[in-house]
Amino acid sequence: MTDALDRPRPARTRPAGPDRRSDIALVPLRAFLGITYAFAGLQKLASTSYLSPTATAGVAAQMRAAAHTSPIAGVLGTVQQHATVFGLLIAFGELAVGIGMILGLWTRAAAVGGMALALSFLLAVSWHSNPYYLGPDIVFLAAFTPFAIAPPSRWSVDGAVARRLRLERPNPSAPAPDEARRRFLETLTIAGWAGAVGLLGGGAVAAMGRLVGSTGGQAAGGAIRLHPPVAAVPNGSTTTAATTTGATTTGGTETPSTTPPATTIPGTAVGRASDVPVGGGAQFADPATGATAIVVQPTAGSFEACSAICTHEGCTLGYNGAVLQCPCHGAEFDPATGAVLQGPAEQPLATLKIRSAADGNLYVEA
Numbered sequence: 001m002t003d004a005l006d007r008p009r010p011a012r013t014r015p016a017g018p019d020r021r022s023d024i025a026l027v028p029l030r031a032f033l034g035i036t037y038a039f040a041g042l043q044k045l046a047s048t049s050y051l052s053p054t055a056t057a058g059v060a061a062q063m064r065a066a067a068h069t070s071p072i073a074g075v076l077g078t079v080q081q082h083a084t085v086f087g088l089l090i091a092f093g094e095l096a097v098g099i100g101m102i103l104g105l106w107t108r109a110a111a112v113g114g115m116a117l118a119l120s121f122l123l124a125v126s127w128h129s130n131p132y133y134l135g136p137d138i139v140f141l142a143a144f145t146p147f148a149i150a151p152p153s154r155w156s157v158d159g160a161v162a163r164r165l166r167l168e169r170p171n172p173s174a175p176a177p178d179e180a181r182r183r184f185l186e187t188l189t190i191a192g193w194a195g196a197v198g199l200l201g202g203g204a205v206a207a208m209g210r211l212v213g214s215t216g217g218q219a220a221g222g223a224i225r226l227h228p229p230v231a232a233v234p235n236g237s238t239t240t241a242a243t244t245t246g247a248t249t250t251g252g253t254e255t256p257s258t259t260p261p262a263t264t265i266p267g268t269a270v271g272r273a274s275d276v277p278v279g280g281g282a283q284f285a286d287p288a289t290g291a292t293a294i295v296v297q298p299t300a301g302s303f304e305a306c307s308a309i310c311t312h313e314g315c316t317l318g319y320n321g322a323v324l325q326c327p328c329h330g331a332e333f334d335p336a337t338g339a340v341l342q343g344p345a346e347q348p349l350a351t352l353k354i355r356s357a358a359d360g361n362l363y364v365e366a
Helices: 002-006 020-024 027-046 059-066 073-080 083-103 107-124 136-149 157-167 179-215
Strands: 238-240 244-250 253-258 263-265 268-272 281-285 292-299 302-307 340-342 354-356 361-364
Touching: 027 083, 027 107, 027 136, 027 179, 059 073, 059 083, 059 292, 073 083, 083 107, 083 179, 107 136, 157 179, 268 281, 302 354
Parallel strands: none
Antiparallel strands: 238 263, 244 253, 268 361, 281 292, 292 302, 354 361
16 A cells, blocks of 8 residues: 555646647737738728829838938839839738738748738838837837747647647658648648638728728828929029010100019929919929928918938828828928927928919029
8 A cells, every 4th residue: 555655647748749838828929910911901092092193192102212221222212113013012911911910820931921012011011110019010120020920829720730730640650641732732721711700891992081081071091292394494493574565655755564574483383383382282303312302381372391211211291281290100390390299200201491483483592
């Protein structure tokens, strides 16, 4: 009896594979990444301004703005010529990554896709964020990394398929010869169904967004651009010469009538003043840098201009009648001074000296 009690008990054996507690620790992060990327893709597809070539928040405008500060400016210049195609690739790519991460389906491939998207956003948009941790793209790039390295979680479609095939093994200690092929085919079938649902869902969201946008007035984020100046002189100044318009007779003496004396307007004509509505704004290209700038007319006859590139992550700003707003992260600026009114931006905008002239044009002084 004593020998039986003193005999050591055999140690419990744990099932093969990752520990359940450590395996579930990354599930909340995977869910966050999946939901965020799926939502980002659907939001782009539903937006009526995302694919618009003139919208402030459109992909074309964001590419133009990012090209001035990005280390891959040459690539962006080429891609910008096909902004609609690449915009759709980005939106559906985000949706595919989101679905894959939510389901844990082809998790490593989804994570690598998420890393590629985050890296492209980092190089194109948030490269100049200072300090670096204010840019979200570098954080997303790091957050996807564990899922690209680690084996599939048991709390995923990949893990469920692997467990089911493991139970069907003739020899539990060794995989069946065709197990890898069967696993690929099963996950491929599930991925096909998930992709079809995502494609149909994305198309439905896009159609609904355009339907709502078409019945709700001007699309959010729409941007007015200045038309070419009226009879602009190439070298950036215009001269109005005195011209004879007719003659009048006073006391038998004929006196020619002329226009006012010749005047020279300094600066570069950037567009027509009539294109800027009172209480609104319009975009134009800064003559000095070629970057997107914006002119606003808060009250009749009063014009203010500054850079339209947000100093946080380079998004193109819009005007709401009072302040310049960033459509990406909510920063606000004073259009008169360029000062930051609301973060996350920390640096003010560069201001431009602009004036209207009698010829109907707006001129930016050097």
